[in-house]
Amino acid sequence: MLLKAAVVSLVALSSAFAQNRKSVFVITDAEGVAGVCRQEQVEPTNAEMQKLLTGEINAAVRGFFNAGADEVIVWDGHDGSRTLSALTIHPRAKLIIGALGPSMLLERKYSAVAFIGQHARANRSAAVMAHSYSSLGYQKVLMNGKEVGEVETRAALAGWFGVPVIFLAGDQAAADDLLAIVPDAEVAVVKEGLGYYSCLSLSAEEAQKLIEEKAAAGLAKLGRIRPYRLEGPVTIETEYSTRSTPFPQAPLAPGIERVDARKIRCSGRDFMEAWTLWNMR
Numbered sequence: 001m002l003l004k005a006a007v008v009s010l011v012a013l014s015s016a017f018a019q020n021r022k023s024v025f026v027i028t029d030a031e032g033v034a035g036v037c038r039q040e041q042v043e044p045t046n047a048e049m050q051k052l053l054t055g056e057i058n059a060a061v062r063g064f065f066n067a068g069a070d071e072v073i074v075w076d077g078h079d080g081s082r083t084l085s086a087l088t089i090h091p092r093a094k095l096i097i098g099a100l101g102p103s104m105l106l107e108r109k110y111s112a113v114a115f116i117g118q119h120a121r122a123n124r125s126a127a128v129m130a131h132s133y134s135s136l137g138y139q140k141v142l143m144n145g146k147e148v149g150e151v152e153t154r155a156a157l158a159g160w161f162g163v164p165v166i167f168l169a170g171d172q173a174a175a176d177d178l179l180a181i182v183p184d185a186e187v188a189v190v191k192e193g194l195g196y197y198s199c200l201s202l203s204a205e206e207a208q209k210l211i212e213e214k215a216a217a218g219l220a221k222l223g224r225i226r227p228y229r230l231e232g233p234v235t236i237e238t239e240y241s242t243r244s245t246p247f248p249q250a251p252l253a254p255g256i257e258r259v260d261a262r263k264i265r266c267s268g269r270d271f272m273e274a275w276t277l278w279n280m281r
Contacts, residue, residue, distance in 0.1 A: 023071040024064050025110040027154060028057060030078045031119035031129040032170025034190035034207035037199040044082040052204055053117050054088045056169055059208035060116055061090040063215030075100065102279040106161040112222055113158040113165045120173035121149025127173030128193040139239040151177045159229035160272050166225050167218035169211045171199065184225045186218035234274040237265045253280055
């Protein structure tokens with residue numbers, strides 16, 4: 001009986017430790033990095049961009065650990081996951097390389113999600129290289145009739161798993177996109193978009209100082225920042241660019257309908273069902 005009680009106690013302690021463990025999942029991109037304003041800079045093998053992005057990631061990682069994080073996991077989310085290296089990321093961080101499925105591993109119950117190098121959604125003015133997933137493939141993406149990009153859809157995905165988005169580093173437009181849905185999140189605005197390929201940027205050093213400070217502030221607010229969750233039926237509609245118009249007779253999975261020549265709509269009883277269909281399209 002005593003042994004059984006001891007085992008139950010150990011299981012309870014282990015569960016409590018897991019719940020109190022602070023793990024941050026960092027989603028990276030490149031268009032929102034300080035000093036990056038031209039198309040050629042966002043090639044995944046561009047040495048300058050790699051250095052700038054890695055510096056911002058490592059600044060955020062320092063901020064999260066300074067604020068009490070136990071684990072920081074970084075996903076190389078830019079252009080085929082070919083940008084980051086285990087040689088140069090913060091030694092205490094862990095790196096995910098490669099494509100992720102619809103859940104993006106959020107079933108692992110991270111404490112928080114953060115964006116680094118993030119750009120705004122498509123069709124935003126004064127936003128550096130703004131697009132929604134594919135600047136060449138998609139004209140726009142709409143969720144329940146509202147134009148969205150990576151920020152909104154991935155925040156909704158995190159919210160589905162009960163995980164809040166606590167921090168974003170990027171241009172002013174990207175920061176505004178997040179604050180519109182998660183007003184209590186912390187943001188580090190590292191540049192102001194003047195046009196699609198034009199910006200007013202902080203220096204790399206100042207951007208990294210700001211990111212470290214704001215990342216720590218974001219984690220300090222853990223528990224006060226609510227997850228962004230969409231309830232009820234959800235539709236995700238994609239308007240393709242002219243060059244990527246789907247073939248008219250292309251087969252569509254159940255739950256996906258053709259709206260017109262360049263638009264398809266994925267409908268689900270909830271966000272996860274619609275999101276999974278969208279990832280299968």
